[in-house]
Amino acid sequence: MGRRLAALTLDNLVDLPSTCRGCLFWELDPVSAEAAVRSRKPETEKESWISSVLLDWGACGRIAYVDDVPAGFVLYAPPAYVPRSLAFPTSPVSPDAVLLMTSRILPDYQGQGLGRMLVQAVAKDLVRRGVRAVEAFGDAAWETPSCVLPAEHLLAVGFKTVRSHPRYPRLRLELRSTVSWRAEVEVALERLLGAVQKEPSLRPLGG
Template sequence: MGRRIAPLTLDNLADLPTTCRSCVFWELDPVSAREAVESGKPELEKEGWISAVLLEWGSCGRIVYVDDAPAGFVLYAPPAYVPRSLAFPTSPVSPDAVQLMISRVLPGYQRQGLGRVLVQTVAKDLLGRGFRAIEAFGAAAGPGRELPSCVLPADHLLAVGFKTVRPHQRYPRLRLEARATVSWKDDVEGALERLLGGARKEPALRPF
């Protein structure tokens, strides 16, 4: 089974699930996001956002492929590029951190450790680019509470190594220290070799 991880670009944006290609939950503020949906142009806004971040900051996502079929993805960027983050009660993201916006493993590929590998790949990228941490807003489960689809479950973030830095009954903010990945390095490399069959594709690191 051939597996690889590739940086997200405009060329492979179409490999994201349709609902995610047209989702601008994180990329725009709430008013602008609603206007984009009402005007029928969310995909154009998503493409424009990715293009701008790639030009101004660099790589902001990864896609994992299994036998050349997309199996999951992750998006991340500095908080200055993520307007929706300011709408959360536990904002702002710390100035030394990059925000993990969303991470998904597609049906049929779940429970294979790909979610953890995606997060570790982001952490490794950030460490090489001089950032200290990854932060994310988590959705906390509760009785009768439906978790929003665009916000990662807090339990998932805790399971892959994040720690709560600002508690909240609905949307805690969690953090993963990049320096902690130094102790993971061998484990990350081993996991990538096992899961990706030595065929992963990584871009040259730039000085998230």
């Protein structure tokens, strides 16, 4: 079984799951995202966002392949490129951190270490760029797959709460700690990425 990772580009954007290619939950503010959906051009807006981040900042995602079949992905970017982050009651993201937006391992490929590979690739990429930390908004009441990562799982894999909230706490992982992550933490990360699916959701986030 051949496994490989590739940086997300406009050329391989089509390899994201179909519901994710047209999802603009993170990439646009709620009003703009709804307008894009009404105009039936969400995929075009997604391409525009990817292009802008690639040109201005660089790689903002990774895709995992198994025998050349897309099996999972992760998206991340500085908060300045993620308008939806401002809709959270625990915003803003710290100025020295990159936002872990979302990630997913397709069901047929869970339990094969792909989540671990993706997270390690993100950590290495950001460390090379001099980034100090990764932050994420967690959902403390997470029950079903959504665009927001479950807070409980983020805490289980080493994130620490930096701003509490009954529903949407903001959590942080210092990148220097990723160098010595233990095997059980990496397995937990794989479970986290396997549990999350990116589904469209355009509602503002309340306090």
